[in-house]
Amino acid sequence: MAVEEVKRRGAKVKEALIESKDQRWHCRNRVTLVFGSNDIEELDTYVYTTDSLEFKKVNFHQAKSKAIEEILDNCIDEFYRGHVTEIHCNLSPDGKVVTVQDNGIGFPLAKMKDVYTEFRTGSKFKDEEVDDKGFLYRTLGQNGLGASATCLTSDMFKATVRHYNSKKEQTYEFIDGALKIHKTKEKPFKGPSGVRVELTLAKEVYKNQVVDKELLRKRIIDLAYNNPGLTFYFNDEKYLYKKGLFELAQRIDGTTAQLIGDEKFVYETTNIKGAKVKAQYDVHVSVTFDKKSDDKERMISFVNSTPTYDGGFHHDRIKRLYINTIKDKLERTAKKDKLTLVDNDVLAGMTFVIGIVMPNPRFESQTKRKLVRDALLEKALETFMADGMTKFMRKNQELLDHIMERAKSRQRMMDLKDASKLAKKGKKQRVEKLLDANERKDRTKCALFICEGDSAIGGLRSARDKMYQGGIALKGKPMNVSQASIKEVLENQEFADIMSSIGLAIGQKAEAQELRFSKIVFLADSDVDGGHINTLLTNFFFTFWPEMFEKGMIQIAKAPLFEVVTDKGTIYCESTDELEKLKVRKDIKIKEIMRNKGLGEMSQEAFKHVLSRKDFTKISVKDMSASKSMLETCFGKESQLRKDLLIDSDEIDVDLTNVIAGNKAKKKSEARA
Structure with missing residues (x-):
């Protein structure tokens, strides 16, 4: 040119x-x-x-x-x-x-x-x-x-x-x-x-x-x-x-250190002159795991005794094979739980100790900090991890369960972020079903009654103190949040309306000063179904805002089962026992006994009697851990826990007893049926 x-x-x-x-x-x-x-x-x-x-x-x-x-x-x-x-x-x-x-x-x-x-x-x-x-x-x-x-x-x-x-x-x-x-x-x-x-x-x-x-x-x-x-x-x-590098793993954590394998692989190959020679590859992999840690995995690795600080081929291949094997093992469970496992679910808290001894290793530089690919080493690692991981997973079901729990927790956090975004939108939206209180300046004085059915809300409408008492009606029984994802809870219209009415957001603490109602009162029929509704609502609020129970914000209004007309006025009885005690009194004369099958049959006077109280039955919690465990027993996916509870009727010994007992009675009646 x-x-x-x-x-x-x-x-x-x-x-x-x-x-x-x-x-x-x-x-x-x-x-x-x-x-x-x-x-x-x-x-x-x-x-x-x-x-x-x-x-x-x-x-x-x-x-x-x-x-x-x-x-x-x-x-x-x-x-x-x-x-x-x-x-x-x-x-x-x-x-x-x-x-x-x-x-x-x-x-x-x-x-x-x-x-x-x-x-x-x-x-x-x-x-x-x-x-x-x-x-x-x-x-x-x-x-x-x-x-x-x-x-x-x-x-x-x-x-x-x-x-x-x-x-x-x-x-x-x-x-x-x-x-x-x-x-x-x-x-x-x-x-x-x-x-x-x-x-x-x-x-x-x-x-x-x-x-x-x-x-x-x-x-x-x-x-x-x-x-x-x-x-x-x-x-x-x-x-x-x-014992070599396995002793190093034990030095890191003697409790969780496990050997995935320590094997030798011999391959026949040819040298640069074409002569047949043998190549031996020694592969060691040990691991430790800290279940409490969400930190990125640690890799300690050596090739022919030199530390490969910058990793390289052996790092990448072993880590990927470990991840893929566990993901494949948990694929069916993850799909069933509607979860997608990510690499960090598998690796968080892990420490890998890797040792490779091989002929003619090639590094990126004289510093030997990063190993480059070797075809026979790749073949050895594929065989090594296939055999070692099969045995490893068989011995570590608890670790596999923990990985699934970590994935659920991560999904939950993602859902909580979505919930927070939806909550901001929800606070600006008007709830059509809400019968609101008229107080505007100090909403801490306001109570929201969550009623069973439209007939109940009709009675509430005429008997309430319009300034400080509001109401919202449920259609049937609410969702069991223990067996639902946060996304499913957010998509449930009744719970979405309740949260918007109160000003609650999943993932955010409930602060009384910031809410539209400082007192949440369950108002359901005084029967087994009503008790079941109360427990499902309790489970909903306790799952996402347990602090509301500590502050006495969650309460139950007990509707009178009997309206007794006497010569000295109408007396309301919440149970059969109260009625029997009333019958034997000498100072009054009973004229008429009316039994209310539900809130819809209550008289306006009975509604006023219920709503006139300053405070209702508070659902208190002294032991948060025990209460959480009890609700998990009653509402979780593990049915065997409920069966054991029904057999041992003395099991319940927490402050949620009054609420849970209604659910327990229902479960027993279903069992007898």
Whole structure:
């Protein structure tokens, strides 16, 4: 392609300066390319206490931490190869000198200078390399950068290698990023072979040479949990675990810690040369769960012992398989209850402890904080979770029930928000059925009578104190709110009218000063059906506004069952017992006894007698928990609770007795029928 236009320039222009920098300069001045951020970041993680651990935010220096970890990772790689049984790590009192030593086999002394000063020098470049059983090696180091980058960014780096095969040892001391190198002569050694590294990070590179003791201790203990059977020492504290990461889960919460699985998967594959080799994948997943917590799930994960703070493929796949398996299990129940499960219903309060050991893991960067996809690992995880979750769900029906309750609670909160919006609209709407009180200035003086049927409201209309008494009629029996969703309650026209008339809103507390009526009085027939209506209304108000009972706002007006005309006037009896007592009195003469079958048959005088009282029978509640339990027994979905209650007639012992007894009597009559 021809260039059509040439930019006009002067006779001579300044060119870019082309430089060549050595590895030392590049590593020290571009340390973030190798070890990640060289600034302090706030990291959500955990630290170990004496016998537990604490989740918290810590000040984390990625580059400094990784520089030390690279030396520890070399020890772990030797453990994977079967050569290391002990790893010792020490931090000087001033936090500046770190020492790491293992009892592995070391490496050829002639390679010491290259290993610690030259990039791309190491023993783990051949991804196809296998052990004597044909298995691909599983390792952390892959790029030949780690140890040399640590050395080049240290003020002092002293390495002693005791080589098992040659039976010789040698020490190299690299000063100021290997600008100066001192070495001892090779000589025979006594005792165990292995590698010992002592270092002080460069102040010029890291600005602060002090290593965080708490986070270094955390790294050592993490390694001990990831490598059961491998003994670690940190400043002479010993760490050795036999059950591995499951013991970490138990340390988080010994009560709820459960093992989903700890399995090994072997697959036959081919290396880059096309030769058949075997690949082993070790997968561990443990969980703990806090039912009281609505916090987002926590993920503690490791790949070949290194913490994957940023997650990656293993995180995403295990979490999704866990969620989907539980959702599938609960799908029928959720559909029956008209619920939609969301991920947070399943995950809230959970802590996952994940450990993967695999050949040739690939990370997004040298910091190894995020794992990328691996086809064989995906295959292993699919099988692992399918088998493990089947057993897990079989043992954890209580957890599954809790997830459903959490979904119901979330749905309830959503419905409450909808209810609040509807309530604002409802307060502005006129209720056609409401017979309102005329008082406008002080509505705390007003009482609303909820009557059984239109005939009752007719009697109320003519007998009430129009200034302070209002009324609204029910058609038949009200809804049982214990077996209905909030949405269904909101869609119930009678309850919607009652709430609008009073100024109540589901999800908002009832404050007497803000309501249109401060006293709610049930006025139903004095029979079993009337008692049932009273209990259903009680259940409605108690479910959504229990505080109204504490304030004595919910009351019952007992309609007289008998109107007795005597020589001294009409006397009203609310029960047969009262009538019998009246009959034996000597001071009066009974002329006529009229029995009211319902409110519609009451005389206007009887209505006035009922409404003339200043106060009615208050439904009081001393024990909110017991009352809630009793209403759940009487009205909830679990029928067996009601059957048990009917058998044990002495069960009722709360202050809602007078109301609930009416419902109980009805249930008994139905049972006898």
